Amino acid sequence: GIQVEQSPPDLILQEGANSTLRCNFSDSVNNLQWFHQNPWGQLINLFYIPSGTKQNGRLSATTVATERYSLLYISSSQTTDSGVYFCAVDLGGSARQLTFGSGTQLTVLP
Amino acid sequence: GAGVSQSPSNKVTEKGKDVELRCDPISGHTALYWYRQSLGQGLEFLIYFQGNSAPDKSGLPSDRFSAERTGGSVSTLTIQRTQQEDSAVYLCASSFSQETQYFGPGTRLLVL
Known part of the structure; x- marks a missing residue:
């Protein structure tokens, strides 16, 4: 099956710093989503981004489908950004289930 | 509007008991998915329903797991004869x- 790798596995930042999280995938995908899992375990949608670039406030994401990777940028980080960030992909067709990476644990220090 | 709701929030059971977990999807959504998240396995797919089509059960870990979706809306995931390794967030x-x-x-x- 498809492999999804995220890096770095852990990231510690000082409040106000910027960061880049990476997601590599091993095959062509139909869909790619980025999620933030908050301390209560809720998965919050950040981006639906099979290709191109999107921005939402301090967050932006870029997916280069031909090179099989996606990047999530967090600017001016805040303590509330702490948590685990997951990327997940689906293959399309009849295979719409998401395959998740192992996540990046982000800790933003005050 | 209302998001996806699940019940119960927490369930503690004894090994060997059956459990039922409920999911209410967002109104109008045609596809429904179950996943589980455990410490050792990360987030993994279990089963997928799309409209009236036969469900994709390819992620179910054993025949103790089953799910149904009634009327194209609410879904129930049933785990029979629970084992300690079934402990996870669904x-x-x-x-x-x-x-x-x-x-x-x-x-x-949590299966004790």
């Missing part, structure tokens, strides 16, 4: 036309 998601998946808060299952 997450439900729904989507409209197989696009962005929206997740519920999960059910935390």
Whole structure:
């Protein structure tokens, strides 16, 4: 099956710093989503981004489908950004289930 | 509008008992998915319903796991004869036309 790798596995930042999280995938995908899992375990949608670039406030994401990777940028980080960030992909067709990476644990220090 | 809801929030059961977990998807969403999140396995797919089509059960770990979706809306995931390795957070998601998946808060299952 498809492999999804995220890096770095852990990231510690000082409040106000910027960061880049990476997601590599091993095959062509139909869909790619980025999620933030908050301390209560809720998965919050950040981006639906099979290709191109999107921005939402301090967050932006870029997916280069031909090179099989996606990047999530967090600017001016805040303590509330702490948590685990997951990327997940689906293959399309009849295979719409998401395959998740192992996540990046982000800790933003005050 | 209302998001995906799941019940119960937490469930503690004894090994060998059966449990039922419920998911109410976002109104109008045609696709419904079950996943589970455990420490050793990360987030993994279990089963997928799309409209009236036969469900994709390829992620179910054993025949003790089953799920149904009644009337194209509410879904129930049943685990029979629970084992300690079934302890995990069970997450439900729904989507409209197989696009962005929206997740519920999960059910935390602990098998003693």
